[in-house]
Amino acid sequence: MTNITSLPVSGALLKKPPKNVKCPTYDRASLQPGILHIGVGNFHRSHQALYMDDLFESHGVKDWAILGVGIMAQDADMNRALNAQDRLYTLVEKSGNNASARIIGSLKEYVFGCEKPEDVFKKMANPEIKIVSLTATEGGYCFHQGTGELDLKNPGVQNDLKNPDSPRTIFGYLAEGLDRRRKAGAAPFTVLSCDNLQHNGEVAKRTLLAFCNQDRPDLAKWIERNVAFPNCMVDRITPGTTNAEREYVRTTFNLDDAFPVVAEPFKQWVIEDTFCNGRPQLEKVGAQFTSDITPYEKMKIRLLNATHSAMGYLGYLCGYRYIYEIAQAPEFIPYLKNLMDEEITPLVGTIPGVSLTEYKKRLMERFANETIRDQALRICMDGSSKMPKFILPSIAEQLERDGPIRKLTLCVASWIRFLHGKDEDGNEIPINDPQAERLNKLAREHGDNPEPLLACADIFGDLGKSERFVSELKLLLKHLYENGAHATLKFCS
Numbered sequence: 151m152t153n154i155t156s157l158p159v160s161g162a163l164l165k166k167p168p169k170n171v172k173c174p175t176y177d178r179a180s181l182q183p184g185i186l187h188i189g190v191g192n193f194h195r196s197h198q199a200l201y202m203d204d205l206f207e208s209h210g211v212k213d214w215a216i217l218g219v220g221i222m223a224q225d226a227d228m229n230r231a232l233n234a235q236d237r238l239y240t241l242v243e244k245s246g247n248n249a250s251a252r253i254i255g256s257l258k259e260y261v262f263g264c265e266k267p268e269d270v271f272k273k274m275a276n277p278e279i280k281i282v283s284l285t286a287t288e289g290g291y292c293f294h295q296g297t298g299e300l301d302l303k304n305p306g307v308q309n310d311l312k313n314p315d316s317p318r319t320i321f322g323y324l325a326e327g328l329d330r331r332r333k334a335g336a337a338p339f340t341v342l343s344c345d346n347l348q349h350n351g352e353v354a355k356r357t358l359l360a361f362c363n364q365d366r367p368d369l370a371k372w373i374e375r376n377v378a379f380p381n382c383m384v385d386r387i388t389p390g391t392t393n394a395e396r397e398y399v400r401t402t403f404n405l406d407d408a409f410p411v412v413a414e415p416f417k418q419w420v421i422e423d424t425f426c427n428g429r430p431q432l433e434k435v436g437a438q439f440t441s442d443i444t445p446y447e448k449m450k451i452r453l454l455n456a457t458h459s460a461m462g463y464l465g466y467l468c469g470y471r472y473i474y475e476i477a478q479a480p481e482f483i484p485y486l487k488n489l490m491d492e493e494i495t496p497l498v499g500t501i502p503g504v505s506l507t508e509y510k511k512r513l514m515e516r517f518a519n520e521t522i523r524d525q526a527l528r529i530c531m532d533g534s535s536k537m538p539k540f541i542l543p544s545i546a547e548q549l550e551r552d553g554p555i556r557k558l559t560l561c562v563a564s565w566i567r568f569l570h571g572k573d574e575d576g577n578e579i580p581i582n583d584p585q586a587e588r589l590n591k592l593a594r595e596h597g598d599n600p601e602p603l604l605a606c607a608d609i610f611g612d613l614g615k616s617e618r619f620v621s622e623l624k625l626l627l628k629h630l631y632e633n634g635a636h637a638t639l640k641f642c643s
């Protein structure tokens with residue numbers, strides 16, 4: 151604790167900005183909203199909101215302010231914190247001995263959809279909103295991994311079809327917002343998915359059309375003809391905020407912020423330029439526009455996100471709690487390097503002007519950044535939707551070309567061992583996944599036999615039919631149960 155009184159983050163702070171913190175100098179009151187963003191979590195606040203803040207601060211842009219929206223019950227804390235702080239928050243970038251803090255001013259409003267869905271619909275209907283961007287997480291698109299189609303049995307999707315006035319998923323909001331535009335004869339907004347899915351725009355389009363086709367086929371047709379869904383690749387490692395970050399911001403920068411965000415210095419955003427109703431000039435602040443997103447998203451999701459998952463599950467089982475500890479552990483380095491070099495890189499292809507060797511070297515440095523204290527459990531969250539996007543497609547492609555799969559399969563085996571819910575010393579493993587109950591039951595009851603889990607086609611598709619994969623998985627899972635995580639890591643390195 152410190153005895154200096156810390157300054158609350160709010161509009162008043164900007165009138166007398168502290169010397170050690172960069173603050174917006176643009177006039178926030180004169181900003182016009184242009185983007186409505188659903189899912190204002192830490193990633194959005196360290197990434198897209200920062201790009202927009204840069205655009206307002208350095209290029210005099212005024213018409214693309216962000217109107218933030220939360221649609222999940224767990225967004226209640228963000229709603230409270232942001233609205234109490236005039237939608238301002240502290241972003242700290244940290245690496246080595248360097249740490250810098252700035253106040254981000256690009257969020258003009260924040261509406262909590264769980265309490266006020268009608269307010270969100272009204273905002274979406276307003277033609278001044280030209281883009282609705284999304285960070286809905288990998289699971290937020292509710293599609294069945296086996297078929298790629300919207301899962302109509304998903305409880306959120308069912309709720310939104312039955313109760314269009316109080317949606318719980320992106321679909322209910324997007325459908326109602328776009329329908330109001332259509333009925334008013336107004337131009338639609340672009341839907342910009344910023345989630346870690348390959349072809350995230352196409353996934354958003356496919357699932358939204360399937361949703362609308364249930365009871366609003368005319369709307370579906372209108373969306374298909376008029377709405378753009380650019381694909382994009384987003385990147386910035388952003389840990390969750392805990393009291394340690396709040397205390398750090400208080401003691402280091404003398405700021406009292408209920409929800410600061412800490413991130414690494416690196417950031418990347420590659421976007422397809424297919425917006426249907428204008429866009430901000432993000433290229434002025436470091437975003438890259440491209441006509442072919444495929445190699446970029448493959449590079450990022452298959453290398454960064456997959457290696458993250460491999461570190462998360464196995465690292466947690468080995469007793470580590472932070473990603474930097476795992477990335478720095480001598481016993482992990484060869485496994486991670488070989489996983490990327492031998493089993494993933496041959497699938498990524500080439501990107502003009504990008505050296506994958508450099509990219510991977512940089513990744514290892516980023517993972518090893520101990521100042522941001524990225525939590526292994528953050529990475530281990532939502533495995534049921536991350537595994538099919540980050541890891542399983544590489545296994546499927548390697549199987550097709552008769553290539554190596556051991557290190558990728560170790561990640562799946564570690565996940566299944568993690569889902570058991572008790573570590574090697576009998577301590578509880580906190581499983582944070584919408585499917586936790588079902589998966590934990592299967593993992594606990596069947597131990598080293600992965601077959602009942604592999605039968606979950608909504609996660610594994612038809613990978614469970616591959617003899618080679620199944621026997622490899624059985625071998626590694628048995629090894630994990632019999633010899634423990636450290637020995638299995640050694641066996642696979």
Ligand code: CS2
Binds near residue numbers: 529
């Ligand atoms: C992580 C990502 O959640 C995860 O599993 O891999 O959140 C990762 O930190 C970001 O995609 C980095 O851009």
